[in-house]
Amino acid sequence: MRLTEKTMHKMFKRWNVHRAPGLDGRTEWFEAPPYRVLLMQVTLFLLCWLVNFAYLALTILILMLFFTLVFR
Template sequence: MRNKNPKSTLFLKHQKPPKQPKAKRKSDYIPGFNYIFQDGYLSKVGLSETPKSRHYFLSREYQAPLQIRAIVFTMNMRLTEKTIHKIFKRWNVYRTYGLDGRTEWFEAPPYRVLLMQVTLFLICWLVNFAYLALALLILMFFSSLVFR
């Protein structure tokens, strides 16, 4: 019997399905919050529009009482998160396969958590300052056109 759907394939339990390219989500490049949650010696750096809800969801999914270490507002959640991940890439660890956010965990003893917090605050400050400077430049440009 022929398979009706040529795209459907069978994967054995030990095989992983091929990765589908991630589509850019509209919500990734808008203002929101970046956070650091901690579970023992592991810390998660992520983004969310509702970080308290995200904390609750991840605590239930990982079945661990995650501690909130930082929640910071930024004008570009994705840019901030990518920057933090690149800076701390050396200490990146993967959690259980199949869980949400499993690739965003980092080995973080107490001194590194403090370093991650300071870095997150500085990057958010720079991103917000850049957006403010850009808005002021655009405002100055249009006001110079109007009030000539």
């Protein structure tokens, strides 16, 4: 989630609007054009896909190493 938060802040830095705390306690808002929101969605989807693929690849490598060591 931290990676997502950092990515979003970098992408929307230009449209960051600070407001006084409201009833919900939130003070940070973004006023970005719709195409930037779509770009953010695509970027986050690709980032999640990449992270999940890396986890899958690492899991396969660990299993291969385990089976190689156990069933020599």
